[in-house]
Amino acid sequence: MTQDHGLPRTVEMKSIVVNFKDPKGAEVVRKLATKCDILVENYLPGKLDKLGLGYEQLKASVPSLIYCSITGYGPGGPYDQRPGYDVMVSGVGGLMYITGPEDGSPCKVGVAVTDLATGLYAQGAIMAALIQRQTTGLGQKIDCSLLASQIAMLSHVGSSYLNAGFETGRYGTAHHSIVPYQAFTTRDGHFLVGAGNDGLFRKLCQLLGLDHLVDDPLYCTNAARVENRNKLLFILDKSFLQRTTKDWAEAFDGSGIPYGPINNIKEVFEDPQVN
Numbered sequence: 001m002t003q004d005h006g007l008p009r010t011v012e013m014k015s016i017v018v019n020f021k022d023p024k025g026a027e028v029v030r031k032l033a034t035k036c037d038i039l040v041e042n043y044l045p046g047k048l049d050k051l052g053l054g055y056e057q058l059k060a061s062v063p064s065l066i067y068c069s070i071t072g073y074g075p076g077g078p079y080d081q082r083p084g085y086d087v088m089v090s091g092v093g094g095l096m097y098i099t100g101p102e103d104g105s106p107c108k109v110g111v112a113v114t115d116l117a118t119g120l121y122a123q124g125a126i127m128a129a130l131i132q133r134q135t136t137g138l139g140q141k142i143d144c145s146l147l148a149s150q151i152a153m154l155s156h157v158g159s160s161y162l163n164a165g166f167e168t169g170r171y172g173t174a175h176h177s178i179v180p181y182q183a184f185t186t187r188d189g190h191f192l193v194g195a196g197n198d199g200l201f202r203k204l205c206q207l208l209g210l211d212h213l214v215d216d217p218l219y220c221t222n223a224a225r226v227e228n229r230n231k232l233l234f235i236l237d238k239s240f241l242q243r244t245t246k247d248w249a250e251a252f253d254g255s256g257i258p259y260g261p262i263n264n265i266k267e268v269f270e271d272p273q274v275n
Contacts (some may be wrong), residue, residue, distance in 0.1 A: 074145035093150030
């Protein structure tokens with residue numbers, strides 16, 4: 001991003017290759033830093049300092065520079081020199097432990113979500129630093145790591161452990177504290193349903209022709225449904241097997257119950273909402 005204190009303008013994007021292990025190459029980077037707003041680097045902590053390209057070194061001549069370091073485990077600590085890869089950090093950071101079938105092995109997510117989320121966290125931090133610089137005129141150092149991002153993404157799972165000591169497990173497509181909230185097997189595929197409160201559960205029972213479950217003390221509240229999860233899911237599983245995914249989608253349309261198919265990639269790009 002080039003500096004321009006006037007109105008936003010379109011800039012031509014260019015790239016260069018620099019060998020900054022060569023003193024001449026390092027000097028090129030230092031000169032570029034004087035003309036830039038933001039530097040993003042992805043080296044092991046301390047590596048660029050050894051080449052004279054660390055934050056404190058560049059800050060001395062470019063105090064307005066926003067310097068974002070993206071690493072696997074962050075600076076300091078016993079892991080800071082480990083190479084950071086999405087799947088490894090998703091294991092260390094707990095994501096793989098909570099992903100996969102209840103009675104199966106831990107699973108990785110289908111895309112590198114820890115990598116992607118870290119990039120988004122870094123982008124948000126950079127934007128905040130730019131806003132602050134408008135007031136102070138000063139840049140700052142941002143440390144963004146895959147591990148910190150992954151732990152932040154543990155969301156309610158992390159807070160449940162920290163606040164109540166609750167250690168969750170794997171639930172496949174299901175939710176540990178809401179039932180039913182998962183995928184069901186249909187005659188020809190899978191269908192996701194989320195009855196997140198008692199009113200939606202009542203509607204679900206009506207759609208499935210299971211009205212007798214609504215006032216059953218085993219299922220009439222979410223707490224009861226969680227406690228009796230397996231009994232309820234056995235009943236619901238049999239119902240969803242009776243029709244195709246398309247049939248269920250038509251039946252649920254307009255009901256107010258969150259629902260959807262599990263699309264393959266071809267179906268994703270043929271979906272009318274996507275188009």
